[in-house]
Amino acid sequence: MMITLITGSLILSILHALIPNHWLPVLAISKKENWTIQETTVVTFASGLSHVVSTVLIGILLAFLGIELSERIEHFAHLIAPIVLVVLGVFYIYQHHRHRHFHLHGGDKPLSKRKIVLSLVIAMFFSPCFEIEAYFLMAGAHGWNQVAFLVILYTVVTIGGMVMWIRLTYRGLFKLNWHALEHNAGIITGATLITTGVASFFIH
Secondary structure, eight states: OOOHHHHHHHHHHHHHHOOOTTHHHHHHHHHHHHHOHHHHHHHHHHHHHHHHHHHHHHHHHHHHHHHHHHHHSSTTTIHHHHHHHHHHHHHHHHHHGGGGOOOOOOOOSSOOHHHHHHHHHHHHHHHGGGGHHHHHHHTTTHHHHHHHHHHHHHHHHHHHHHHHHHHHHHHTOOEEEEEEEEHHHHHHHHHHHHHHHHHHHHOO
């Protein structure tokens, strides 16, 4: 079960770091405002950290719920939690065509760097990663050690990935079809959730 949880969480965390709407706005703004790569990296780290904090806070609440349910419901960890993953996976695949783009509109009046950074940080805080939250629910059913490991894994991979991708793209060293990746993120997320859920039925 632990291997299944780690694998699914790692895949989603990597995908999460790759999704353009998490870091591409920072890159676009940095180019427009002529920020250095160091400034761009710091802003990316700050916005990524804000995003991770809100996600983890919700995740910890769900971990508490997972612990309570596992104590009250005998088959929660091995039956109900995997079903939740599969259902969420189906939902994300169904909704993949309704993907959203992140935009920061500054209007006609130019914003100061401080206001731009603050806007990015606030926007990222209020758009937590709901895809990973089901894994916190499942981790909670197996104890706080797994929850702590998931927090560390998600934090390091998400923030580290965002910083790495933005530094590579800033220098023009790495190019992908970001629109296609974002458009298909729902399918990849859904497939990962379903695979993890199904595997959890057989791996205890």
